[in-house]
Structures are given as structure tokens and as C-alpha cells.
Amino acid sequence: MSMEKYVFSFSTKMVVTVSIGAALYGVTSLVGIPIGPNTQIRPSIAILTLFSVYFGPVVGFLVGFIGHILTDMLAGWGMWLHWELVSGIFGFAAGLVFLFPGFNIKCGLYNKFHIIFLALMGVVGFLLGYALSGITDIILMGEPPSKVFFQVTVIFATNSFVFLFFSIPIVISFLFANRKNSSLEVEK
Amino acid sequence: MSKFGSLYVEGDSFFHKMNPVVKTLMFIFWSITVFMYLDIRASLFLVALGSFLLYLSKIPYKIIKNLFLAVIIFNIINAIFIFIISPEFGTTLAGHKTVLIDLFGYQIYTESVMYVVVLSLKYMSLLPAAMIFIFTTYPSQFACSLNRIGIPYKFAYAFNLIFRYLPEVSIEFKTMAKAQAARGVTFGKDEPSFWRRVKNLFNIIIPLMNSALERIDAITVAMELRSFGKKRVRTWYNGVSFTWIDAMSLLIIITMFIFFIYIRCTLWKGFNYSLF
Structure with missing residues (x-):
């Protein structure tokens, strides 16, 4: 298994990764367990987090953005580009952990700091994304600010909760599973 | 639809x-x-x-x-x-x-x-x-026309790939859900405990992600074998x-x-x- 990491290489593999990732994210976003009006616990956030962590921020952004457009098209809600951008921003933020030289999910390399960084960046990504789309909704659609604020807060809280308590454990389990691939250890 | x-x-x-x-x-x-x-x-x-x-x-x-x-x-x-x-x-x-x-x-x-x-x-x-x-x-035509206005065909081809693999990915997801249900790990409404449901739903992600990673490698190899990305231009079957x-x-x-x-x-x- 190679240790090389590319943030952005315009290769065939990158094109295929973005396509399969977007298709997978788009399809799994249609599945969820309802926990309230218009709110669902969706496994797709974990898929997006994994793609970001595996392939970096650029792939994370594209998978999130294109995949979310696909979901809205498949579910029949039309296109809402500024809400779809939220997934892209989240994918980008979650993928930043990929840039650390000591972190490699393919080989199961990580430490505690990386996990905390991933958790923090994911929440920051949601915060930025939803703040941006909320402001866009106020400016472009002319929605009342207090209503948008309420809406955005609820969505932000649910998604951050799912991210922190369901996606991160899955990332950790992947790190654990992949660690078995390397029988070598650094001597101290 | x-x-x-x-x-x-x-x-x-x-x-x-x-x-x-x-x-x-x-x-x-x-x-x-x-x-x-x-x-x-x-x-x-x-x-x-x-x-x-x-x-x-x-x-x-x-x-x-x-x-x-x-x-x-x-x-x-x-x-x-x-x-x-x-x-x-x-x-x-x-x-x-x-x-x-x-x-x-x-x-x-x-x-x-x-x-x-x-x-x-x-x-x-x-x-x-x-x-x-x-x-x-039509997705292929969209990819072709993006290429015609100067966007590199590697990028444009992603739209082809997405719609090509969308049905396969969704069939795979359904198959995995059924396979898990067969061994008693369901996330449908029949599962009594709410947290068990959520846990089972997220459990499907692990095989799904692993198979996606394998699929990415297989498709990449297949495309590279056919020299995708070797030449600067390509022709399109569904040209517009x-x-x-x-x-x-x-x-x-x-x-x-x-x-x-x-x-x-x-x-x-x-x-x-x-x-x-």
C-alpha cells in the first residue's frame, strides 16, 4: 500500500473517485431515519467524511457538492445551489486532516490530535456552510432573518451531532481496521 | 420517474x-x-x-x-x-x-x-x-458540450461516470441492506429499538465504503487500460x-x-x- 498522498492531481483516478463518491453520497442521502419534522439521521454524512479523509479536501468538496446536487435532483426538489454548497464546504473542511504528514487512513496512521482536529473542522465546516447559505437565503430569497436563523441552528445542531457521534467512530474504526495491514512498527 | x-x-x-x-x-x-x-x-x-x-x-x-x-x-x-x-x-x-x-x-x-x-x-x-x-x-451530451466549450474532457467525463454508476451503486446499497437484514441487522421500522436502528444503518457504511474503494480501483485500471487521459482530445459518441x-x-x-x-x-x- 502506497504512502504517497496527493491533494489534487488531475488523474483518471481522481475523476473516478469523485464520480463514484458523488454517486454514493447522492444515493445514500435518500436514506435516513426520521427523528423530527423534516429532519433525518442520514448515513451519508459518514460516507462524505470517509471520502474527505481518504482523498483530501478537494475530492471532499467535489463529492459533497456534486453528490448533494444529485440527491436534490433524484428526490425531486429541483436545484438549490447555495444549500448544496454546504456539503461541499463540509467535505473540504473534513478533508483538511488529510494534509497532516502523520495522518494516513490507508495505513491506519493517526494520533489523538488528528481526531480532535477532524471533529473540530467538521463542525466548523457545517457552521461556515450553514451560515453562508442562511445569509444567501436572506439576501437572495428575501427570507426573514430570525426564521432563517432558527432553521439554520436546528440543521446545524442535528448534522453536527450525527457527525460527532456517528461519523467519527466510523472513521476511527476504519483507522483501526487498516492498521492491521502494517506489521511494521517504529522502534523507539 | x-x-x-x-x-x-x-x-x-x-x-x-x-x-x-x-x-x-x-x-x-x-x-x-x-x-x-x-x-x-x-x-x-x-x-x-x-x-x-x-x-x-x-x-x-x-x-x-x-x-x-x-x-x-x-x-x-x-x-x-x-x-x-x-x-x-x-x-x-x-x-x-x-x-x-x-x-x-x-x-x-x-x-x-x-x-x-x-x-x-x-x-x-x-x-x-x-x-x-x-x-x-442527456448526461453524455452534457459532458460532450462541456468539453466543446473548453472544459478538459477528463473533468467533463465525470458526469458520464456518475450517471453510469448511479444505478449500480444504489443496487449495491439495496443488496447490502438485504444481506444485513438476512442476518438480523435491519434498520427498518420493524426494528424495535431506535438506537439499534441507527447503529445498524451506520454499520452498512463499512462494507459499502470498502466496495466503493475497490470499485474505484477497478474502474481506474479499466479506463487507463483503454488509454483514458493519454491524448489531449477525445471524440464523443453522443456528440452535439x-x-x-x-x-x-x-x-x-x-x-x-x-x-x-x-x-x-x-x-x-x-x-x-x-x-x-
Whole structure:
């Protein structure tokens, strides 16, 4: 298994990764367990987090953005580009952990700091994304600010909760599973 | 419309023959036009124009009906939220208050009601352009036309790949869900414990992700074996060319866009809910 990491290489593999990732994210976003009006616990956030962590921020952004457009098209809600951008921003933020030289999910390399960084960046990504789309909704659609604020807060809280308590454990389990691939250890 | 798979609807209408890039531009300009106005006259005009274009596009009535129903339900929920959280926003925008109904001390203002109506129409007027784009564009042709306007074919080809693998990925997801259900790990409504349901749903991600990673490698190797990305240009099976009809359509779209900007800057500024 190679240790090389590319943030952005315009290769065939990158094109295929973005396509399969977007298709997978788009399809799994249609599945969820309802926990309230218009709110669902969706496994797709974990898929997006994994793609970001595996392939970096650029792939994370594209998978999130294109995949979310696909979901809205498949579910029949039309296109809402500024809400779809939220997934892209989240994918980008979650993928930043990929840039650390000591972190490699393919080989199961990580430490505690990386996990905390991933958790923090994911929440920051949601915060930025939803703040941006909320402001866009106020400016472009002319929605009342207090209503948008309420809406955005609820969505932000649910998604951050799912991210922190369901996606991160899955990332950790992947790190654990992949660690078995390397029988070598650094001597101290 | 099947829930999974390509959304393209076969047909030979004007929009089916239109160059996908022109359609993309139409969608973008249409959205910007909708965003510019908070005016009932503009929204009504755009809904009417959009409905006419939808009629021209010959998309089956069933699909249109479902989408409009979805937007109407969304608008109703949105309206309820607005009335609960910020009932006086419409009066702030209009700058004056007129009491429409007095419900035991809770006043409903005409401006608030009309604001919700205008907002709902605005959401509805956003729909037609997106629908025309989604249902009349064949993914391969979209990829080809993106390539024709100078976007590298490697990037454009991603749109082909997505729609090629969408059905396979969704079938795989269903198969895995069934396989897990066979060994008692379900996430359906029959599972009694809520947390067990959530846990089981997230458990499917592990095999799904692993198979996706394998699939990525397999497809990459297959594509590279056929020298994808070796040459600078490639030819397309579903090629589309830029005809003079496309040029005319583009000219009309841009003219109308400029006209709408002009109206916005001179006549119909800000929030307005009266028809005349």
C-alpha cells in the first residue's frame, strides 16, 4: 500500500473517485431515519467524511457538492445551489486532516490530535456552510432573518451531532481496521 | 420517474435538441432573475413563462405534478414557520401595517400574508428552469458540450461516470441492506429499538465504503487500460454541435436577462405585493 498522498492531481483516478463518491453520497442521502419534522439521521454524512479523509479536501468538496446536487435532483426538489454548497464546504473542511504528514487512513496512521482536529473542522465546516447559505437565503430569497436563523441552528445542531457521534467512530474504526495491514512498527 | 437512475426523459422537443451549455446558461440567468425580485408581478410573470416553457418541453405531466406538489408542501411548511417565528417581517418590508384578521388579540397583517404569497411564488418560479435542465439533458451530451466549450474532457467525463454508476451503486446499497437484514441487522421500522436502528444503518457504511474503494480501483485500471487521459482530445459518441438555433436562443436569453436587470433597476425595486 502506497504512502504517497496527493491533494489534487488531475488523474483518471481522481475523476473516478469523485464520480463514484458523488454517486454514493447522492444515493445514500435518500436514506435516513426520521427523528423530527423534516429532519433525518442520514448515513451519508459518514460516507462524505470517509471520502474527505481518504482523498483530501478537494475530492471532499467535489463529492459533497456534486453528490448533494444529485440527491436534490433524484428526490425531486429541483436545484438549490447555495444549500448544496454546504456539503461541499463540509467535505473540504473534513478533508483538511488529510494534509497532516502523520495522518494516513490507508495505513491506519493517526494520533489523538488528528481526531480532535477532524471533529473540530467538521463542525466548523457545517457552521461556515450553514451560515453562508442562511445569509444567501436572506439576501437572495428575501427570507426573514430570525426564521432563517432558527432553521439554520436546528440543521446545524442535528448534522453536527450525527457527525460527532456517528461519523467519527466510523472513521476511527476504519483507522483501526487498516492498521492491521502494517506489521511494521517504529522502534523507539 | 424511477427513484434511482438517470432522470433524463426521452423526447424530441425544442429543449431536448437545445445545446446543454445553452440550457445551463438559461438555468443560471433564470435563477439570478428570480433572486433579483421580491415583486408579485415579476414572480407571476416568471411562473407563467416557466409553465409555458415546461409545456413546450413536453415533460410528462406526472413528473411536473409531483415536483410542484413538493414545492407547494415546502411552501406551506415555510409559511407556517414564518408566521410562528417572524410574523411581522412583511410589515417591516412594506413599511406600513394593515390588520387583516384579529384573532383574540393576535393580529394577522395583510402585508405579512402577501409577503408569504410573494415568497411562495418566488420559490415556485425557480422550479421550471431547473426542471427543464434536469429532465431534458442527456448526461453524455452534457459532458460532450462541456468539453466543446473548453472544459478538459477528463473533468467533463465525470458526469458520464456518475450517471453510469448511479444505478449500480444504489443496487449495491439495496443488496447490502438485504444481506444485513438476512442476518438480523435491519434498520427498518420493524426494528424495535431506535438506537439499534441507527447503529445498524451506520454499520452498512463499512462494507459499502470498502466496495466503493475497490470499485474505484477497478474502474481506474479499466479506463487507463483503454488509454483514458493519454491524448489531449477525445471524440464523443453522443456528440452535439452548436447550431444557429442555439445561437438564437442564447441571444434571446441574454436579451431577456438584460431587460429584467433594467426593469429591476428602474421600475420594480424592492418589495411589492400589489398587481398594479
